[in-house]
Amino acid sequence: MHKFNRRSLFTLFGSTLSTGVLTKKGFGQSSLKANADYDYIIVGSGAGGGPLAVNLSIAGFKVLLLEAGTDQGDKSVYQVPALHPQSTEDSEMAWDFFVDHFSSAAKNEQDEKHVAGQGILYPRAGTLGGCTAHNAMITIYPLAKDWDQLAEDIGDETYNAATMRKYFSLLENAEYTDNPERKTGWLPVNLPLSSPAQLLGESAIIASLFSAWRKFRADGPNSDSALGSLLKLIRSSDVNDESFATERPEGLIMIPTATSSEGKRYSTRDHLLANQNKNLTIRTSALVSKVLFDESGEAPEAIGVEYIVGDKIYQAAKSPNASLGKTNQVYAKHEVILAGGTFNTPQILMNSGIGPENELKRFEDSRYKVILNREGVGRNLQDRYEVGIVSEAKYGVGIADGCTFKGDANDPCYKEWQRGDGPYSSSGGLIGFFKKSKQSVIEPDLFIFLVPTDFHGYFPGYSQVIAQSRDKLTWAVLKSHTDNHAGTVTLKDTNPLSRPSINFKFYEEGSNPESKDLEAMLDGIEFVRTINSNATTTLDIFDISAGLPEGSAGFEHPNIAETIPGPAFKKRDKLREWVRRNSWGHHACGTCKMGKESDPLAVVNSKFEVIGTKSLRIVDASVFPRIPGYFIASSIYTMSERASDEILQTRGLRRRVEV
Numbered sequence: 001m002h003k004f005n006r007r008s009l010f011t012l013f014g015s016t017l018s019t020g021v022l023t024k025k026g027f028g029q030s031s032l033k034a035n036a037d038y039d040y041i042i043v044g045s046g047a048g049g050g051p052l053a054v055n056l057s058i059a060g061f062k063v064l065l066l067e068a069g070t071d072q073g074d075k076s077v078y079q080v081p082a083l084h085p086q087s088t089e090d091s092e093m094a095w096d097f098f099v100d101h102f103s104s105a106a107k108n109e110q111d112e113k114h115v116a117g118q119g120i121l122y123p124r125a126g127t128l129g130g131c132t133a134h135n136a137m138i139t140i141y142p143l144a145k146d147w148d149q150l151a152e153d154i155g156d157e158t159y160n161a162a163t164m165r166k167y168f169s170l171l172e173n174a175e176y177t178d179n180p181e182r183k184t185g186w187l188p189v190n191l192p193l194s195s196p197a198q199l200l201g202e203s204a205i206i207a208s209l210f211s212a213w214r215k216f217r218a219d220g221p222n223s224d225s226a227l228g229s230l231l232k233l234i235r236s237s238d239v240n241d242e243s244f245a246t247e248r249p250e251g252l253i254m255i256p257t258a259t260s261s262e263g264k265r266y267s268t269r270d271h272l273l274a275n276q277n278k279n280l281t282i283r284t285s286a287l288v289s290k291v292l293f294d295e296s297g298e299a300p301e302a303i304g305v306e307y308i309v310g311d312k313i314y315q316a317a318k319s320p321n322a323s324l325g326k327t328n329q330v331y332a333k334h335e336v337i338l339a340g341g342t343f344n345t346p347q348i349l350m351n352s353g354i355g356p357e358n359e360l361k362r363f364e365d366s367r368y369k370v371i372l373n374r375e376g377v378g379r380n381l382q383d384r385y386e387v388g389i390v391s392e393a394k395y396g397v398g399i400a401d402g403c404t405f406k407g408d409a410n411d412p413c414y415k416e417w418q419r420g421d422g423p424y425s426s427s428g429g430l431i432g433f434f435k436k437s438k439q440s441v442i443e444p445d446l447f448i449f450l451v452p453t454d455f456h457g458y459f460p461g462y463s464q465v466i467a468q469s470r471d472k473l474t475w476a477v478l479k480s481h482t483d484n485h486a487g488t489v490t491l492k493d494t495n496p497l498s499r500p501s502i503n504f505k506f507y508e509e510g511s512n513p514e515s516k517d518l519e520a521m522l523d524g525i526e527f528v529r530t531i532n533s534n535a536t537t538t539l540d541i542f543d544i545s546a547g548l549p550e551g552s553a554g555f556e557h558p559n560i561a562e563t564i565p566g567p568a569f570k571k572r573d574k575l576r577e578w579v580r581r582n583s584w585g586h587h588a589c590g591t592c593k594m595g596k597e598s599d600p601l602a603v604v605n606s607k608f609e610v611i612g613t614k615s616l617r618i619v620d621a622s623v624f625p626r627i628p629g630y631f632i633a634s635s636i637y638t639m640s641e642r643a644s645d646e647i648l649q650t651r652g653l654r655r656r657v658e659v
């Protein structure tokens with residue numbers, strides 16, 4: 001049973017409220033709601049909040065979108081796919097969270113990326129567009145089974161794969177296909193502009209890809225047109241085709257990205273600006289500190305939010321600004337919808353008095369009260385595991401030679417990109433492959449992709465390492481799903497400007513210490529090592545030179561030698577220890593999970609409504625009970641489209657997709 005605590009009365013209506021709670025009837029809450037300027041308030045403009053704000057405003061509702069960050073969309077680091085690492089460290093966009101992977105400080109410190117006194121960097125974006133404004137834009141639709149599993153977990157059959165695919169059609173615009181049914185949505189998805197042959201015209205990269213291809217195909221390349229046929233094959237493997245969702249084969253694919261036909265990033269920022277209309281008000285530099293409730297009814301009813309005005313006032317910002325602007329309250333006729341992301345949505349809820357009561361009680365004082373016990377808030381945090389296997393190559397990773405990664409007039413690669421050419425139209429991961437860690441696994445549980453630089457995780461200055469690295473290439477090994485749901489987001493204090501404590505409880509600390517995640521990662525790394533070794537030693541059996549693009553220097557044996565983790569970690573036992581301590585993730589989700597109302601850890605029901613409240617929903621990555629697919633953004637977009645329909649239906653409007 002939920003427990004509703006009553007909040008004491010405020011003495012003066014209209015004064016700045018110190019908690020998120022309005023109490024007794026008669027103080028005018030119902031009139032605040034009835035007379036509100038907006039129908040909906042949406043908090044956060046990322047993958048969850050952005051599409052929702054567009055849909056509700058186009059449907060005729062007055063929408064206020066509150067975003068803590070500012071618009072940085074004119075910057076080259078925002079627009080240029082290859083500069084996405086720079087965008088994650090941009091002084092105006094970055095929200096740096098420092099997280100723990102374990103409860104033990106000693107274990108955390110063994111991670112080479114650990115920053116003393118802080119933790120391990122987890123980049124997020126506090127800007128218009130949220131993390132879609134700095135992410136790698138990789139757009140890979142999840143497996144059909146992800147949706148079917150969600151439907152089962154939440155007890156709502158209408159989330160089945162066939163129905164959710166219709167929601168994906170509302171957003172997908174696969175410009176690289178000829179299929180008109182795949183071009184019905186708002187999100188342009190493209191393959192990199194430049195010819196892959198140009199991007200791959202480097203010995204080490206070609207050798208790595210041929211070597212990978214031969215692992216999947218016994219009849220690997222052996223003719224003059226080897227390169228051409230490899231590229232054709234990869235291009236024809238359209239990972240977002242519906243058939244790939246039901247049956248995902250192992251093998252190489254070209255990685256689609258959310259980019260315009262001119263090769264520019266397309267994020268929810270662009271979607272919002274392209275759909276500006278009289279019903280949509282976007283207010284940036286507005287950090288929501290809490291939800292305001294009317295507590296006089298049976299369940300707390302969200303009637304508005306309190307927000308603080310100011311640029312870079314959240315402490316995750318780089319050089320946070322200590323001078324705060326005004327604190328305002330704003331009210332919504334219909335609902336408040338939180339879309340602050342996996343770390344911030346639970347923080348806002350807990351700051352508003354909703355969360356695990358036992359944990360929040362310690363903060364109670366005259367200014368803060370727990371109003372609703374919801375055990376699941378901030379629980380169930382999960383992520384994929386990822387590592388980078390970095391090698392040095394004697395010849396041929398010169399793809400970015402001459403590029404400064406500054407994206408200015410002196411950057412020759414930026415100029416090339418402006419002409420629609422060159423290496424900057426790729427976000428780095430051009431080609432990857434799906435792989436089963438063991439043949440007994442039903443779907444590929446690993447996605448492994450090649451990045452022509454040194455990428456071994458996130459730490460302050462990592463984007464500089466990427467920019468300056470020469471003759472390095474990385475196979476990034478990513479474990480798709482996990483059984484580990486043990487991570488937590490908890491409040492350090494009730495200051496809305498503080499970052500919460502985040503602990504992922506990796507591997508042995510996880511909810512399923514026997515999980516196969518760690519062994520699968522090791523299998524993936526060993527596979528990569530075979531590819532690298534074959535690329536160096538056995539490629540003379542085919543005539544690669546004959547297939548090279550015109551004008552290239554000819555194939556030289558690249559002599560690929562692993563530098564990270566390196567030869568000291570050759571044996572599986574040593575490697576296991578290294579993976580345990582050095583993995584990372586960047587698809588955090590699950591901290592306000594969707595579930596059956598009878599599930600004590602569920603935070604929202606299948607209509608995205610916060611259980612035990614009225615007029616409050618959550619639409620972002622935090623709602624997934626299990627991490628979906630291989631890359632999460634397309635799943636969040638799909639859920640945002642779905643949530644839009646749930647809200648339209650609540651207001652008696654017709655759904656766009658019948659369920």
Ligand SMILES: Cc1cc2nc3c(=O)[nH]c(=O)nc-3n(C[C@H](O)[C@H](O)[C@H](O)COP(=O)(O)OP(=O)(O)OC[C@H]3O[C@@H](n4cnc5c(N)ncnc54)[C@H](O)[C@@H]3O)c2cc1C
Pocket residue numbers: 043044045046047048049066067068069088122123124125126127128129130131132134135136137138139140286287288289339340341342344345348586587588619620621622631632633634636
């Ligand atoms: C480095 C990196 C690379 C990635 N690359 C990919 C990729 O290639 N493909 C992929 O599928 N996924 C990728 N992801 C993940 C993906 O981008 C995110 O999971 C996704 O954007 C999350 O969506 P969201 O709506 O939950 O939150 P976000 O997109 O983070 O949006 C939350 C928004 O809420 C705002 N906000 C937060 N708190 C408040 C507050 N109190 N008041 C007002 N506003 C607030 C934030 O400023 C932000 O704009 C990447 C993530 C990272 C970190």
